[in-house]
Amino acid sequence: MGGIIADNSSAPQELRWESIAELAAQVRSGKTKAADLVEKSLAQIAKLEEYKAIIATTAERARERAKQIDAKVANGEDPGRLAGVPFIAKDNFLVFGADTTAASNILKGFDAPYQSAVIKKLEAEGAICVAKANLDAFAHGASTENSDFFTTLNPHDKTRVPGGSSGGSAASVALGIAPFALGTDTGGSTRQPGSFVGIVGYKPTYGLMSRSGIVAMASSLDTVGTFARNIDDASLVIDVMAGKDELDSTTIDRDTMGYADVQGDLTGKKIGIIKEYMGEGLADDVREQIEQAIAKMREAGAEVTEVSLPSISLALAVYYILCPAEVSSNLSRFDGQRYGYAYADAANLDESYTKSREIGFGKEAKRRIMIGTYVLSSGYYDAYYKKAQTVRTKLIQEAEAAFKQVDFLIGPVAPTTAFKIGENANNPLAMYLADVMTVAINLIGVPAVSIPCGVSGENGLPVGLQLIAPQHKDRALLELAKATEEIL
């Protein structure tokens, strides 16, 4: 399990947690109290407040749930496979015990009337949510700098971003606040922060986990992300969350084998390096680590070749049409009438809408709503939205062709290591480029995971390796990731 957090990191000494399976086993046997695990996590949150990973704790409810789980153990009942294991939820998941804000001013004070489907599944197996993590407001961003509240600091270097949009969740796991955390991944928001802080960040096949009870960003792309220190931990959590949900009609069937207890072997695995991702624009220090990882995979018996996806460089343009279009539609519900901030002095209904939205939304949400409104508007729809949807088909076909040649694809997660706070803040287009190697995966709908593969020779910051599998091959991807993790 060691070696997941970079040894030369400047992150504060990580709090050591046993593996998730071991923690749950200890709680179930009565050897460890769920209450103690919750206190350990809450103490770490208080100690590491300066990193601003957390928006609010759910301390009271977490303590109450721990008490119930410990009582179950005392009564000889089974508290579940994740008994007493603390976790952090990105603040766009509806969770009881604290407000759900999506790090936006417009949702400040929103008290969830029900919980996300995946939170319910985790709770049914005894896991305990202890806090809500920071994000770019509404998950619009790649650094947490678009949070309406504050920017989270990278655990390895406080002058740098932890990535985004799920930066608070990623930093929480890297800081040892909890053994796992939930994020969302619409264009890279779990893989990229996983890479920036040196942990595992998993994005499932679209539809594998229910989106019910998660603040929607771009519904045809949104997935539930998992952060953990290693593949064993991640796969257990994924196994608990995966599967159909009647409240989300886009959900798909589980793998009959499930997702836990994976074992992998690289021997004979056909792996394609995405040629276009290794070209111009990739920083040398990232390239060096990726190439070393590939060499090790070859030594372990993998057959690694180069594969071309000729249109993949168009993915970012496709994404920045489809995503804002869906964002503008999803955010239309924030109108000052149903929930969220409402402008009190409006003279009429229209002013109530326009002022509530002007004051409630941050700049990036407004930017995306405006772009989305433009590309969906009559006269421009065909040229932008429909064209992007059709190029999306082209990307899917190219990926399908690639997966006829190889079992998996690999490449970097992001073109650089974690960038400096403020570096891209005044240039939205430059910030969008941080997603250039992750968005295609969401458009295609396949699963992908970022695993740590070394640290930059220039700045000592973590570098992530992206492993990608065909649709529905999440279990095979976890097996590959497990085997790769073992040799890196």
Place this chain on the structure above:
Amino acid sequence: MTKLTRDDVLRLAQLARISLNDDEATEFTDELSAILQYVEQLSGVDVSGLKPTNQVTGLTNVMRTDEVKDYGYAPSDLLKNVPKTEANQLKVKRMIG
């Protein structure tokens, strides 16, 4: 190459029901133009014979039984975040003049 004018931006804002202050209108005029110019690289891509992708699951017409279920939510729970209510309904300003 699309270059939005300030009037275009204000018109978009009105369609999206967001009022903008002067600074925002100025800023967005440049930023949105730059973003649109970037995404316009798609205009030259040959997509003949391809259909648009709306969703990737391959699922069609997902149905569930049309029956009343008790999810355990009281109306007061579901309405607790609503700015103004009356008789378990949302209260909004007059719509028809």
